[in-house]
Structure formats: structure tokens, C-alpha cells
Amino acid sequence: xxxxxxxxIRVPNQTRYLxxxxxxxxxxARTLKKYKGDRNELAYHINIVLTEAMANAIRHANEGDPRKxxxxxxxxxxxxxxxxxxxxxxxxDISSLPAPDFEDLDxxxxxxxIIRSLMDRVSYKKYNGxxxxxxxxxxx
Amino acid sequence: xxxxxEESGPxxxxxxxxERLDAHNSGELKSQMLNLFEExxxxxxxxxxxxxxxxxxxxxxxxxxxxxxxARNGNLKLSGLQPQVKSMFELTRLHRVFEIFPTAQEAxxxx
Numbered sequence: 111x112x113x114x115x116x117x118x119i120r121v122p123n124q125t126r127y128l129x130x131x132x133x134x135x136x137x138x139a140r141t142l143k144k145y146k147g148d149r150n151e152l153a154y155h156i157n158i159v160l161t162e163a164m165a166n167a168i169r170h171a172n173e174g175d176p177r178k179x180x181x182x183x184x185x186x187x188x189x190x191x192x193x194x195x196x197x198x199x200x201x202x203d204i205s206s207l208p209a210p211d212f213e214d215l216d217x218x219x220x221x222x223x224i225i226r227s228l229m230d231r232v233s234y235k236k237y238n239g240x241x242x243x244x245x246x247x248x249x250x
Numbered sequence: 251x252x253x254x255x256e257e258s259g260p261x262x263x264x265x266x267x268x269e270r271l272d273a274h275n276s277g278e279l280k281s282q283m284l285n286l287f288e289e290x291x292x293x294x295x296x297x298x299x300x301x302x303x304x305x306x307x308x309x310x311x312x313x314x315x316x317x318x319x320x321a322r323n324g325n326l327k328l329s330g331l332q333p334q335v336k337s338m339f340e341l342t343r344l345h346r347v348f349e350i351f352p353t354a355q356e357a358x359x360x361x
Contacts, residue, residue: 126274154303168273215347217313217314224338
């Protein structure tokens with residue numbers, strides 16, 4: 111039987127929901143029947159990329175406006191995990207961000223690097239008046 | 251954020267009593283550390299034994315504390331990193347920046 115899962119969540123544009131969304135991502139990773147890798151590691155990685163992507167959407171794209179919302183979809187299809195984080199803002203072009211300088215002890219600038227390191231494909235596009243950050247990981 | 255702050259001679263031990271250190275609560279840890287620096291306390295151990303999850307904001311707060319302590323001729327050392335927390339330090343190469351100890355006692359004794 112094919113394993114198809116799709117979860118669609120909307121939360122207010124507030125960091126207090128990071129933990130909830132991260133945990134939902136973790137639980138989805140733990141339910142995957144066919145994944146042969148380290149399930150705990152995958153769960154942790156999904157938690158972290160969801161947290162980083164949502165925090166970017168809340169603070170940068172949606173500019174901390176509590177009236178806005180963040181929309182997240184998590185889907186398993188064709189042996190891939192697809193995570194999409196939609197914002198309602200002007201966007202922040204992740205492709206323009208340089209890789210962090212490991213020698214320079216900057217307080218910021220590690221989030222997108224973490225996402226890129228843990229996922230196989232990452233893109234950021236205009237969508238419906240806002241933007242969508244799409245992250246894909248192959249589950250084989 | 252729940253933290254326990256304890257002075258051990260000239261060193262201050264901050265125990266983070268949270269499962270997550272992330273964009274939601276890391277600002278509070280930063281403020282707690284800034285309060286200590288303002289009081290002239292520049293030798294700090296942050297114990298992360300109870301922290302299961304750290305994101306880039308949590309790492310950033312610790313980097314901020316480390317830079318502030320170093321600029322004041324002090325130091326900020328870490329203890330009690332769980333394996334997945336440690337993996338985030340390794341991914342971002344920060345394990346080369348901080349002195350990391352298995353327990354708070356060992357970190358305190360190293361000053």
C-alpha cells in the first residue's frame with residue numbers, strides 16, 4: 111500500500127507556535143513505515159527545518175505582525191517529504207544569502223544554512239500575494 | 251523561559267530548564283546573560299542538560315554571550331549537551347568555538 115500523508119496547518123504569526131509545529135513534524139517522521147534510515151535523526155531534522163523556516167516567515171517575511179498567519183503543509187508522496195511554509199509578506203530571497211563565514215562569529219545567519227544542509231532541495235517563490243518556502247527530502 | 255542561576259565562587263552557572271532553546275525563548279536567555287555582564291560577572295557556564303532541541307536563534311544567543319564574555323576578558327563555557335544538540339553545534343562548526351564539558355561540575359572546575 112502506498113504511504114500518502116498530507117497535513118495542512120495554519121497558525122498565528124507568533125513564535126509560541128514553533129514548538130507545536132516542530133512536534134507535529136517529528137511525529138510524522140516517526141510514523142513513516144518504510145523509512146530505513148535513522149528515524150530519530152529524521153524526526154529531529156524535520157523539527158529543526160520547520161522551526162527555522164517558520165521563524166524566518168514570522169520575523170522576516172511577515173515582519174512580526176501578529177495579525178498575519180503562517181500556513182504550513184507537510185506531505186509524503188513519491189518517497190519524498192515535502193514541507194511548504196507560506197508567508198504573507200514581501201519575502202526574503204534565500205538564494206541571495208551567502209553561506210555563513212564560520213570564522214566570523216556572527217549571532218545571526220545560520221538558519222538558512224541549516225535548512226540547506228538538512229534538506230535535498232530548497233526553493234523560495236512568489237505565491238498568492240506572499241511567498242512559499244519549499245523544502246524536499248528524499249526518503250530512501 | 252525557566253533558568254536556574256547559581257553563583258559558584260567567581261563563576262555563574264546558568265541551567266536552562268527548558269526542552270527547547272529556540273526563536274521563541276532564546277531572547278530571554280540573552281537578556282539574562284546581559285544582566286550578568288552588567289553586574290560584572292563575565293565567567294559563565296551554560297548547562298544545557300535538559301535541552302533536547304536548539305535552533306539557530308538558540309545558537310545565536312549563546313554566541314552573543316560568548317562574544318560579550320570574551321570582550322570583557324571572561325569566558326562562556328557549555329556543559330551537558332545532548333547528542334542531537336551537539337550535532338547542531340557540529341553542523342554550524344560552533345563546537346570549535348565553545349569549550350564544551352560533559353557536566354556542569356567539570357565546566358565550573360575548569361575556570
